[in-house]
Amino acid sequence: MSFSAWFKAHYDEKGPAKWLAFFLELVSASVLFFLMALTCVDVTGRYLFNSPLHGGTELTEIGLAVMVFAAMPVITWRGGHIVVDLLDRFLGSKIVKALSLFAALVMSSSLYFLAWRIFELGERSIRRGVVTEFLGMPSGYVVQYIAIMSWATALGMITYGIYRILFQDKH
Numbered sequence: 001m002s003f004s005a006w007f008k009a010h011y012d013e014k015g016p017a018k019w020l021a022f023f024l025e026l027v028s029a030s031v032l033f034f035l036m037a038l039t040c041v042d043v044t045g046r047y048l049f050n051s052p053l054h055g056g057t058e059l060t061e062i063g064l065a066v067m068v069f070a071a072m073p074v075i076t077w078r079g080g081h082i083v084v085d086l087l088d089r090f091l092g093s094k095i096v097k098a099l100s101l102f103a104a105l106v107m108s109s110s111l112y113f114l115a116w117r118i119f120e121l122g123e124r125s126i127r128r129g130v131v132t133e134f135l136g137m138p139s140g141y142v143v144q145y146i147a148i149m150s151w152a153t154a155l156g157m158i159t160y161g162i163y164r165i166l167f168q169d170k171h
Helices: 003-010 016-048 056-078 093-128 140-167
Strands: none
Touching: 016 056, 056 140, 093 140
């Protein structure tokens, strides 16, 4: 199967959103592979050579943040979050749709303001020169990355998320 055939089969998004979703998933997958290799090197060093990888914990923490927050906008855009629908058949489709809209607005606005605060904390970390303990890497940039990806997630929820609730849900 060619790349373009695979790409068309696995990505339903249209236009630039398709390439953005591919890129963010590629980042997540690459970081996950890096974390796997990092863990193998750390475990091998720890048990065979009695010398763990210095800074392995910090690299794992940063990698997890990059991986999770790269995937968050794509998952939100596709509506892939876990949904508990125990009461949906009892409430009726109009009430469920109204509650879904309310939840999308609350989630997107909460994420927006949370990201704003996170970005400010990242700026403060950069300004103060805060670095990680072992590797001395500036941590403020990772914090700002988290904020930017949270904004992207909020944007995905407020745009396509609400569109999907209003026009595509089958309740």
